[in-house]
Amino acid sequence: MRILVQKFGGTSLSTSEARQFVLRHIRRERQRQYKLVVVVSAMGRSGDPYATDTLLSLIPGTGDSLPSRERDLLLGCGEIISAVMLCGLLQAASIPAVALTGGEAGIMTDNQFGRARILEIRTETVLRHLHEDKVVIVTGFQGKTESGQLTTLGRGGSDTSATALGAALHAEQVDIYTDVNGILTADPRIVADARPLSVVGYAEICNMARLGAKVIHPRAVEIAQQAKIPLRVRSTFSEDEGTLVTDAIDAVHAAAVRDRHVTGVAHVNGITQITVHAQEGHTDVQLQVFQAMARHHISVDFINVTPGGAVYTVFDHDASEAVSVLQRIGYTPIAVNGCAKISVIGGGMNGVPGIMARIVEALTEQSIPILQSADSNTTIWVLVKESYMADALRALHAKFALHER
Secondary structure, three states, rough: EEEEEEEEOOHHHHHHHHHHHHHHHHHHHHHHEEEEEEEEEOOOOOOOOOOHHHHOHHHHHHHHHOHHHHHHHHHHHHHHHHHHHHHHHHHHHOOEEEEEEOOOOEEOOOOOOOOOOEEOOOOOOHHHHHHHOOEEEEEOEEEEEEOOOOEEEEOOOHHHHHHHHHOOOOEEEEEEEEEEOOOOOOOOOOOOOOOOOOEEEEHHHHHHHHHOOOOOHHHHHHHHHHOOOOEEEEOOOOOOOEEEOOOOOHHHHHHHHHOOOEEEEEEEEEEEEEEOOOOOOOHHHHHHHHHHHHHHOOOOOEEEEEEOEEEEEEEEHHHHHHHHHHHHHOOOOOOEEEEEEEEEEEOOOOOOHHHHHHHHHHHHOOOOOOOOEEEEEOOEEEEEEHHHHHHHHHHHHOOOOOOOO
16 A cells, blocks of 8 residues: 555644645545545644643643643543544545544553653554545544553654654655645744755754754654655645655755755754853862752753863753752852854755854854854754844854755
């Protein structure tokens, strides 16, 4: 069988008009002789009747008072409503369909409610329905334990469900439908001339997803990369093919990646930079600092260490606790809050001279101070004050001519 997995997010299912677009995409792929597995998220966003956040708001403390098992039962309701609703829509359109929970689709997980990991996918039920020419609709974001308990997969769970099913079923491709037309070179709300990318590599999109681009979850991309299954990120509301995510670049797409050192720019704001200097005669400052952060479950990032101290970042909401922890163990940290981490991402920059020089040039031309920098083989990060973030993104986007096709 030629199997295609389609995943539709909450905005794709939130209105009757949007659902007609979903129906159109399903019909088109069936006409192309694909057997379809359709993964769905809960309908809408916070405030909409069946959105996950809305369901949580029904419980005191937005669900915090619930035991983790019961919280997962509640969290799974939105996807079940979406699956049954779409099944009814397809049946009314004379398209045979069946709705399955994640557990019924064979997604088996560990016992970590709220952040379960997939252990295996038993495909017999899904394959039986596909052989019967049904569209198999699967609730995203959820699975079940060996004892039959419903679990949820945590952030990005529906994307993960889709790519994991694609891998287990040896699908030809996984299509992720969302409300934007593919992966863009930057956030279009900030950079007006950001443009869609026709093709990117797995590593590039993983970095973009981790570093602020929220179109697809990096965990889902990693599964697709391991299984060597192409992903396509596309808009529910158009016929445009969006962005192909793959490392197998064929002749058709070669021109799109030729000599492209930088793919895009991303950002994360709400960050505090913390600088800690070693006390005289002490050589274990790094050990003391990062053990203290770990003991208090404070996530650290953007780490630079020297013999004389350490510089790193935490989220603004953790900053006051981080400073207090350091003061209690005898340090006098310097905290600069309200920062933004800007990421320049590109699989073609490794070993290419001059990339950092152009980054510094772009920011210097706009009088934007760089507070800190770091790099990997596919990404260069710079830390700036949040007030400079928008100007920094626009300057870097222009410097690398990312608006050009």
